[in-house]
Structure formats: C-alpha cells, structure tokens
Amino acid sequence: MNFNRVARVAAAAVLAITLLATLSACSPRTPSGPNGGDRTVVAAPIDEIDILVRESSPPGYTAHIISGLPSGCALFHEARITARAGDIITISVSNAVPSDPEVACTAIYTFHETNIDLGQDFVSGRTYTVKVNDEQTNFIAQ
Numbered sequence: 067m068n069f070n071r072v073a074r075v076a077a078a079a080v081l082a083i084t085l086l087a088t089l090s091a092c093s094p095r096t097p098s099g100p101n102g103g104d105r106t107v108v109a110a111p112i113d114e115i116d117i118l119v120r121e122s123s124p125p126g127y128t129a130h131i132i133s134g135l136p137s138g139c140a141l142f143h144e145a146r147i148t149a150r151a152g153d154i155i156t157i158s159v160s161n162a163v164p165s166d167p168e169v170a171c172t173a174i175y176t177f178h179e180t181n182i183d184l185g186q187d188f189v190s191g192r193t194y195t196v197k198v199n200d201e202q203t204n205f206i207a208q
Contacts, residue, residue: 105162107143110134112159112201113177117184125208127184129196133159138172145180157182157198 111134120126131145140161149156159180164171188194188207195204 104165105141106165107160107162109199110142110159110161110178111136112198115196115198115201115203117196117203117205118181119208122186124186124188124190126186127188127205127207129155129157129182129184129198131157131159131180131182131198133161133178133180135161135176135178137163138174139164139169140171142178142180145182147182147184153192154195154197155184157196159199 112131113134114130114132116130118128118130120128133142133145135142140163143160143162145157145159147155148158184196190207193204193206195202
C-alpha cells in the first residue's frame with residue numbers, strides 16, 4: 067500500500083467520524099425520564115381549529131387541530147381531551163422543546179395536524195365550545 071492511498075483512507079475516516087458526530091449532535095431527542103430528560107413539554111401554539119361532523123346516527127364530532135412547531139427543535143408531544151364540563155370541551159396540545167435555552171435551533175415554523183374524536187354525546191341545537199390551549203371555537207350540534 068502506498069503512502070497516498072493510506073493518507074486518503076485516513077482522511078476519509080476522519081471526515082466520516084466528524085460527519086457522524088455533527089449529525090448526532092443535531093438529532094432531535096424525545097422526552098425521557100420523569101422530568102422529560104433534556105426536553106421540556108410546553109403548550110403548542112394553535113393555528114386552526116375546525117369541527118368536523120361525521121355522518122352517523124347520532125352525528126359524531128371530530129376536532130381537527132393545526133398546531134405550530136415554532137422551531138426546528140420543537141417536536142409534537144401530544145394532543146388530548148383534558149376536560150368536558152357541560153357544553154365546554156377542553157383539549158391540551160403540547161410540544162417538546164430543548165430544556166436548555168442556549169440550544170441553537172433553526173427558525174423554521176412548521177405545522178402538525180391532529181384529529182381528536184369528541185364523541186356523539188351532544189344535544190341537537192345546543193352550542194358547544196371547544197377550547198384548545200389559548201384558542202377556542204364553537205359549534206352547534208345537529
């Protein structure tokens with residue numbers, strides 16, 4: 067084996083190791099452990115709420131929610147109904163973001179779409195309110 071070939075192979079190995087180290091440092095991490103590990107769960111910004119009516123008897127309803135992922139580091143965490151009291155249904159949508167505020171993230175705003183089944187237990191003609199984080203919408207049951 068000549069010296070030039072050995073130098074090229076060594077340079078390629080160093081480049082590969084550097085590339086792998088860089089990519090692993092940028093890879094997203096999901097919450098882990100009881101306190102979320104290196105991520106914190108926060109309320110997601112809500113961009114849109116639509117109530118879809120399913121054709122059934124009685125009619126069923128679905129909340130179609132578009133939430134924001136405000137940076138390249140934000141990951142969708144969960145969406146779930148947290149309460150139903152009378153005519154008000156409360157839904158929580160959250161993201162997981164780096165716990166360290168010094169982590170550099172790309173300034174890319176993207177979206178996540180979620181459908182949540184609201185069920186069929188609604189009184190025809192009654193107005194219901196669906197609250198999702200800081201936003202809300204109303205619908206009249208059929």
